[in-house]
Amino acid sequence: MKLRYSLCKLASLFSCVSLCVSVNAQISNRTSGAVFDEVAERVGLSFRHYNGMTGKFFLPEIMGAGAALFDYDNDGDLDVFLVQGAVLEPGSKPNGTLFPWRDAESPRGRLFRNDLEIGKDGSRKLHFVDVTEKSGIVANGYGMGVAVGDINNDGWPDLYLTNLGSNQMYLNKGDGTFVDVTKKTGTDDVRWSTSATFVDYDRDGWLDLMVLNYATFSTSSSPNCYAATSARDYCTPRVFAAPGNRLFHNKGDGTFADATISAGVEKEFGHGLGVVADDFNDDGWPDIFVANDGDPNQLWINQKNGTFKNEALLAGVAVNRDGKTEAGMGVDAGDCDGNGTEDIFVTHLMEETHILFTNLGSALFEDRTRESGLGMPGSRFTGFGTLFFDYDNDGWLDLLVVNGAVQLLPELVRKGDPNPLGQPKQLFHNTGKASFVEVSEQAAPGFKLLEVSRGAAFGDIDNDGDTDVLVTNNNGPVRLFLNQAGTRNHWLGLRLIGKNGRDMLGARVDVVINKNRVLRRRTRTDGSYLSANDPRIIVGLGNVMQVEAIRVQWPDGSSEEWKTPSVDRYLVLKQGTGNR
């Protein structure tokens, strides 16, 4: 049977180049050097995070901020939104803080348009243009994170911005501009929000929204905290009350209802930092995992009636294998051991380890951090942004972790570092079935920089068939790591859209290479820390040049199949155009 791809609007939804051009031609140009090339400044991504640091050790100073990779203008390439901080104390000025803001314009979140040019020979010219003013986005609160989802099913991705203070929902008008619909949609939360995820939890075809809140904080009541040395330092979140999270139900009429209590997610909460929605028990309904900083994690299992039940403890994901609560920061879910179930990875404080919870099926997990080789390498740094992604397209999901301490590092203090929290980034290669080896040395020179990294957004920014990484640094510059290694292997790029052109977040894909090897992936923008990722899926195929079939389970529970798709290219799979 021939493929029946939805080619109808591809020219506009997705550039023809990304559909039709095989990037194999480029492979010969690749060198055997570093995996990534850091190019942010070179391609016009000039942005420096401002945290309003006062010297008074206010916790929010060191927690932000995130970034989004999303195609806001639907021209087929990923644009960038970068979340910005602000001053914290009322009455203070940005140019009067410890690290003064020097620009004439006050700090605010910024939108950069990707003007990617692809030559006939497959060469890429990447260039970003700051279009913040024109976009209508006025993100001048104390920014934390960003989530991306199409809330009105018009095929244009919308933005939800989390802040210390009121959040903002920006509706994409489809003409390059956004309008603030926070009030109209009823999606504000005035507390200290962090990560958020769009998920159609009741399968009604409209994206709902889960927002995490971190701590009840005010500059006027922030206590003094001290290090073991007896010197002042940042407080742990435990000295601030946890405010509780919020679930908004999309009513489909441009408004949302607060479903926090009716859905039951108000019953348990902690200091929430990381969130990911996924079908962990394989019942076709999305569940929600919340990583908490210093409190047990929650695993909200969807009860299929608009409510959730926290099953984290028995599921084995609330605490580490010793039963100890740890400081969860970033999180992601993916099938890293290739057994067809969704595993969970959570980043933590130094002297703890990051945790890999492998899914045994039916949402029962085991902490297999040690066995996977992720234990000791993870214990040296404090991790935040992270994602399962196949950087070398060998068919196994790898991991990247961006780090930065949350308490001052004595060695950096002694060396006179003005911001003594910096740590390097880490890349872990999955050598098969969740056996990881740290390969940071080969990643990129920029990985060694001691930076206070927080957010990390993942996506194919140059549309060449491998996953690039955008890293945000607290009180530092953004970094764009372009992948130089992925297209050495074969790959398959997939964009899964609904009948109205919306990216079908939560759709599950099984790429059937043969009866013994099926690669399971999903469409999502969530995961990592405070950040939003490319909704497209890149499936690494290694040396496999032919795929038997692609099976998609859509968020509404229906399934379709596409036979023998071509590889080394992007395909757009539209719901209703496959074989049922």
Add this chain to the structure above:
Amino acid sequence: MRIGLRKRLVVWGALLLVCVMQTHSVAQIKVGGNLAPPKPSLVPVHLPDLTELEGDVRSQITTQQNALAEVVRNKTATDAVVSEAYGLMGQTYHAYSLTAPARECYLNASRLTPSDFRWIYLLAKLDQQEGDVAAAIPRFQTAGSLQPKFLAVPVNLGNIYLELNRLEEAKASFVKALENQQGSAAAYYGLGQVALSQRAYAEAINYFQKALAFAPDANRIHYSLAMAYRGLGDSENARAHLAQQGSVGVRVADPLLDGLQELVQGARVHLIRGRVAFEAKRYAEAAAEFRRAVTARPDSIPAHVNLGVALTQTGDLKGALEEFEATLRMDPQNTTAHYNLGVLLARDNKHQQAIPHLQAVSTINPNDFAARLLLVQELLKLDRCAEAAEWQRKLIETATRQGNDDLLNKLRADLQRYENVRPCRPPQVTEP
């Protein structure tokens, strides 16, 4: 009604941050010099920046640094004497988590007296804490050869091998620990973890149960037991153990590491001593320690709150009120101080004054059932029935979240009375 003063001491541990020193601003950072070694085989000790440390701590460290410098300068001092001076300095740095200079001191001490178990062991502990297992393993092995009966050595080695997923070596280390001490809960727990890693669930249960028998307070073992039972498919036992799990882990006796705490001075040590005395109901002694903590660090909120609580127990209510009020001047949102003030004022029949404090804590923390309950009762005493009814509704919200149906029914019945009966009178509701 039985609402007691919130005696829970402010836990210093929540405020204690690990392994850090700080600077307040860039300009104030003074990069320390170093103490040159007396021999080429030794390393210089980089002096940490002490400017932001508590006065007592800075003074302690400076005094000891000077003492070490004097010994190092003394050309007649024997290697043993110089080693001891380096080692003691290293322990002090280590106690305050100044790990880099601690390492340099231990290294020198160890090189001067290679047969001294203490320095190589503490070096290995630093390696382990910092995740440098490649260095930690041989050092622990050396330490083990110097003092084969020191139980913490094979347990630490076992734990490192576990983290590295070198299960056979881990098992051998824990078995060796059991040879040293037959009732070592830490060794049994480690063996249980090895078995759990190998998915040998029945074996893991056996080891965990032994660990629990030797350390019954270590309620975190129940979590491991639950996971092992779950692995066997026995969800009933798994749930039963999950219900018993807590935060106390298994710990191997380690007099050398524990001894470092004796070196700690300043507000922190007084807080710890005060807490120990308080828990032993030696309230006067506790108050004295907390007062020392306040003196050492006048802006320490835990010190003021804990002093207030201890003074309450000694009957010095005036002093207690002063401490809670001092706390609120520094931290107007401090719920413990608000609550305790509310309770003390209510006990003293100063209802009008108690109410704002109870309102504050009830607003800041909507889950604080006790504060809301007491607030309602205080309002009723002043016949402020409408306000009492309003807070009773909020109390019901809190109780709803706690899912206590019996209590909810009672609260709802009371609410009707507050809304309809005049004058409204205090209810007889028991704190859950």
